[in-house]
Amino acid sequence: xxxxxxxxxxxxxxxxxxxxxxxxxxxxxxxxxxxxxxxxxxxxxxxxxxxxxxxxxxxxxxxxxxxxxxxxxxxxxxxxxxxxxxxxxxxxxxxxxxxxxxxxxxxxxxxxxxxxxxxxxxxxxxxxxxxxxxxxxxxxxxxxxxxxxxxxxxxxxxxxxxxxxxxxxxxxxxxxxxxxxxxxxxxxxxxxxxxxxxxxxxxxxxxxxxxxxxxxxxxxxxxxxxxxxxxxxxxxxxxxxxxxxxxxxxxxxxxxxxxxxxxxxxxxxxxxxxxxxxxxxxxxxxxxxxxxxxxxxxxxxxxxxxxxxxxxxxxxxxxxxxxxxxxxxxxxxxxxxxxxxxxxxxxxxxxxxxxxxxxxxxxxxxxxxxxxxxxxxxxxxxxxxxxxxxxxxxxxxxxxxxxxxxxxxxxxxxxxxxxxxxxxxxxxxxxxxxxxxxxxxxxxxxxxxxxxxxxxxxxxx
Numbered sequence: 001x002x003x004x005x006x007x008x009x010x011x012x013x014x015x016x017x018x019x020x021x022x023x024x025x026x027x028x029x030x031x032x033x034x035x036x037x038x039x040x041x042x043x044x045x046x047x048x049x050x051x052x053x054x055x056x057x058x059x060x061x062x063x064x065x066x067x068x069x070x071x072x073x074x075x076x077x078x079x080x081x082x083x084x085x086x087x088x089x090x091x092x093x094x095x096x097x098x099x100x101x102x103x104x105x106x107x108x109x110x111x112x113x114x115x116x117x118x119x120x121x122x123x124x125x126x127x128x129x130x131x132x133x134x135x136x137x138x139x140x141x142x143x144x145x146x147x148x149x150x151x152x153x154x155x156x157x158x159x160x161x162x163x164x165x166x167x168x169x170x171x172x173x174x175x176x177x178x179x180x181x182x183x184x185x186x187x188x189x190x191x192x193x194x195x196x197x198x199x200x201x202x203x204x205x206x207x208x209x210x211x212x213x214x215x216x217x218x219x220x221x222x223x224x225x226x227x228x229x230x231x232x233x234x235x236x237x238x239x240x241x242x243x244x245x246x247x248x249x250x251x252x253x254x255x256x257x258x259x260x261x262x263x264x265x266x267x268x269x270x271x272x273x274x275x276x277x278x279x280x281x282x283x284x285x286x287x288x289x290x291x292x293x294x295x296x297x298x299x300x301x302x303x304x305x306x307x308x309x310x311x312x313x314x315x316x317x318x319x320x321x322x323x324x325x326x327x328x329x330x331x332x333x334x335x336x337x338x339x340x341x342x343x344x345x346x347x348x349x350x351x352x353x354x355x356x357x358x359x360x361x362x363x364x365x366x367x368x369x370x371x372x373x374x375x376x377x378x379x380x381x382x383x384x385x386x387x388x389x390x391x392x393x394x395x396x397x398x399x400x401x402x403x404x405x406x407x408x409x410x411x412x413x414x415x416x417x418x419x420x421x422x423x424x425x426x427x428x429x430x431x432x433x434x435x436x437x438x439x440x441x442x443x444x445x446x447x448x449x450x451x452x453x454x455x456x457x458x459x460x461x
Contacts, residue, residue: 023424023425023427024055024056024057024308025057025425026055027055027056027059029053029427030042031043032375033375035373035374036448037373040375043375044376044377045377046376046377046434048217048237048352048353048426049419050237050421051236052238053239053425054239054301055240055304057304057308058304058308062242062300065086066297071083072084073087086296087299090299090300091106094248097306097307098223098231098246099225100248100249101224103250104223104251105248105249105250105254105286106246106247106248107246107289107290108246109245110243112138112211112233112237113234113245114245115233115247116138116180116211117142118247118289119209119253120143123146123178123257124175126173126176127146127147128175128176128177129143129147129177129180130148130167130177130178130206131150131180132150132151132152132153132154133152133388134153134187134385134388134391135181136182136186136384136385137384138384139180139181140385149171151163151164156344157192160192161193161197164197164201168201168204168205174205177204177205177206178207179197179206180209180211181197181210181211182210182211182214183211183215183219184215184353186214186353186384187341187385187388189352189421194226194228195225195227198228202227207250208228208229209229209232209249211233212233213232213237214351215233216231216233216238217424218318218321218423223249229250230248231248232245232247234246235298235302235305238305239309239423239424239425240298240302240305242297243298244295244298244301244302254288254289259289260289260291261289261291262280264291264292265287266282266287266291268281268283320424321351321422324422324428325350325351327431327432328354328420328435329346331435331438335439337358337359337361338356338358338438338442339356339357339358341356341389341392351423352421352422353419353421354419354421355417355419356417356420357417358418358438361441361442365457366418367379369446369447369448370434372450373441374434378418378419378420378421378434379421383419389415393415393417448460
């Protein structure tokens with residue numbers, strides 16, 4: 001990196017306020033939105049579980065690098081070499097952030113979904129996959145070419161481990177196997193016993209991949225300590241926009257399989273054969289599964305977010321988030337009409353993701369009123385975890401539903417929920433406004449009329 005770029009980056013680091021008592025600066029913190037009842041209010045972004053706002057630090061780092069952007073691994077020019085160096089330094093930063101083992105590879109992808117589809121594409125022949133029905137669809141659906149065992153939703157962490165152990169003990173034939181598990185639920189926010197599940201998997205000759213999409217933005221993730229074989233996460237949930245993700249872990253299955261994408265960058269040598277065909281020698285490094293021109297800015301934004309979170313200190317970030325979780329849960333507990341969804345119970349450790357339903361309300365209607373009348377952004381629906389939400393709502397787990405809002409009109413019951421989620425950039429005022437809004441809507445009803453339009457509940461004009 002050039003001296004001038006280093007200077008700009010150093011300025012952005014020193015300007016960052018890492019104090020854990022205050023939220024980290026994020027983009028959009030001062031954005032105002034109109035209310036249907038008149039006037040404007042500062043937007044309360046409480047949908048972090050979908051996409052977290054970009055850290056100001058990340059945005060500043062990207063802006064400092066942008067004039068120096070160049071194509072990586074291919075150019076002799078200064079900007080290409082600088083970009084290549086930054087790209088590979090970002091790989092090392094992510095490996096450090098995840099506390100990877102020396103032989104682990106860090107592969108850059110588009111998202112958690114892309115990472116898990118990549119892993120699914122490199123499974124050895126005959127591999128069996130074990131996955132709980134509680135997973136996000138990114139973890140639930142990629143394993144189409146494997147023999148998959150779907151495990152019922154456990155009601156305690158110990159039951160999760162016992163369920164997995166029974167399933168692994170019963171498997172036939174005894175060949176390669178993979179367990180896929182979330183670190184923190186995108187529906188309930190509850191932390192899963194990843195280290196214990198990894199021990200169970202390894203005791204039965206299986207490997208394990210951790211979906212850390214909801215865990216990595218909230219808690220430190222150590223591949224070494226958890227003893228997982230792979231970890232996947234997305235930049236856009238880690239306060240880093242631009243559409244990049246990570247698959248990090250053991251290299252052997254990745255090296256032994258054909259590239260996930262065939263093309264430039266993945267190939268080391270290509271030559272024509274005498275018979276007119278083509279012989280290809282693929283890279284054995286992470287480049288094997290990074291064909292094409294990579295998303296350099298997206299990768300750099302992930303590395304910047306990793307540095308920012310480490311420098312802020314996870315101890316302080318976790319403590320502040322627990323403070324916000326307590327505010328929300330205590331506030332919702334005071335509203336009898338609200339039922340919070342949970343697998344493991346009220347005492348389970350969790351991140352800042354809470355889903356609930358409100359008696360007498362359609363979830364889409366409630367979420368629309370929060371937005372239109374209070375300037376609060378939450379999510380409603382099944383959160384791309386249909387079997388889990390259906391189970392928690394007491395309906396048949398196999399009942400089909402849509403990822404987005406229900407078709408039910410305002411006032412009609414819907415088999416969907418409302419999700420509020422927050423993190424390192426959330427100020428106290430946002431969660432306080434949310435709790436106050438829930439109380440007022442339940443007590444007084446909506447102040448505006450709403451209608452269903454293309455499956456979504458919207459204010460009537």
